Amino acid sequence: MVYADCVSKSFGSNEVLKSISLEVKRGEVMCLVGPSGSGKSTFLRCINHLEALSAGRLSVDGELVGYREANGRLYELHPKEASKQRRDIGMVFQRFNLFPHMTALENVMEAPIRVKGQRRSDVEKRARELLARVGLAERADYYPAHLSGGQQQRVAIARALAMDPKLMLFDEPTSALDPELVGEVLDVMKELAKSGMTMIVVTHEMGFAREVADTLVFMDGGVVVESGNPREVLTNPQHNRTKAFLSKVL
Numbered sequence: 424m425v426y427a428d429c430v431s432k433s434f435g436s437n438e439v440l441k442s443i444s445l446e447v448k449r450g451e452v453m454c455l456v457g458p459s460g461s462g463k464s465t466f467l468r469c470i471n472h473l474e475a476l477s478a479g480r481l482s483v484d485g486e487l488v489g490y491r492e493a494n495g496r497l498y499e500l501h502p503k504e505a506s507k508q509r510r511d512i513g514m515v516f517q518r519f520n521l522f523p524h525m526t527a528l529e530n531v532m533e534a535p536i537r538v539k540g541q542r543r544s545d546v547e548k549r550a551r552e553l554l555a556r557v558g559l560a561e562r563a564d565y566y567p568a569h570l571s572g573g574q575q576q577r578v579a580i581a582r583a584l585a586m587d588p589k590l591m592l593f594d595e596p597t598s599a600l601d602p603e604l605v606g607e608v609l610d611v612m613k614e615l616a617k618s619g620m621t622m623i624v625v626t627h628e629m630g631f632a633r634e635v636a637d638t639l640v641f642m643d644g645g646v647v648v649e650s651g652n653p654r655e656v657l658t659n660p661q662h663n664r665t666k667a668f669l670s671k672v673l
């Protein structure tokens with residue numbers, strides 16, 4: 424589903440991703456961990472066409488996102504194709520980014536109506552199902568300001584799912600939440616993983632990674648330091664940088 428081959432990304436002289444090679448198969452969950460500034464968000468942004476690669480090759484579901492040859496020539500999807508592919512990729516951020524002037528239900532209905540032009544009655548039925556799936560059937564008519572952070576983040580997940588994505592990217596989805604609200608969001612993500620969704624999750628929740636991830640990737644300074652089965656990486660890290668990081672977050 425996601426194939427990154429020697430992907431690099433620089434901002435000016437700052438090389439943020441240094442030849443990242445990763446693969447996420449359909450239905451798999453990859454957790455991406457690492458210190459702040461290690462390039463995790465940038466990697467997600469490359470997958471989602473929000474940043475152009477500086478080198479390497481990246482594809483999603485067999486379709487090229489970008490490819491830059493050694494001579495510097497860049498191949499990218501036509502912008503129309505790129506925005507089509509972006510519709511198939513759901514993204515959930517640390518900050519919930521809900522539209523404040525819309526109810527939970529309207530937030531979930533917005534993209535399928537505006538972007539896909541689907542019928543309002545069909546979209547509403549599906550949006551209510553999705554809100555029920557994230558445990559918020561009773562909150563459909565609430566505005567974001569009247570929902571807790573955990574509820575807002577669950578609406579954000581339902582909103583992403585409304586576009587029927589084939590891949591979900593999560594960038595520290597629980598980092599801005601009060602500790603007692605983290606579990607309800609992780610539970611929704613666990614259910615999503617069980618349903619077979621392909622997911623890349625940037626998180627510091629090692630319990631989630633251990634339980635749900637097929638692969639745990641530890642990044643530091645723009646490189647993949649190590650990756651593997653989460654239980655193995657967590658109980659028997661091979662690199663000192665991984666050990667040092669884990670000792671801080673576990």
Ligand code: ADP
Pocket residue numbers: 434437439457458459460461462463464465466
């Ligand atoms: P992480 O998500 O692991 O904390 P980021 O991918 O956000 O790391 O950032 C990695 C590095 O890239 C940081 O040094 C950050 O300052 C830099 N960076 C990220 N986005 C930009 C940008 N748009 N312009 C310049 N530098 C950026």
Ligand code: MG
Pocket residue numbers: 463464465594
């Ligand atoms: Mg980040």
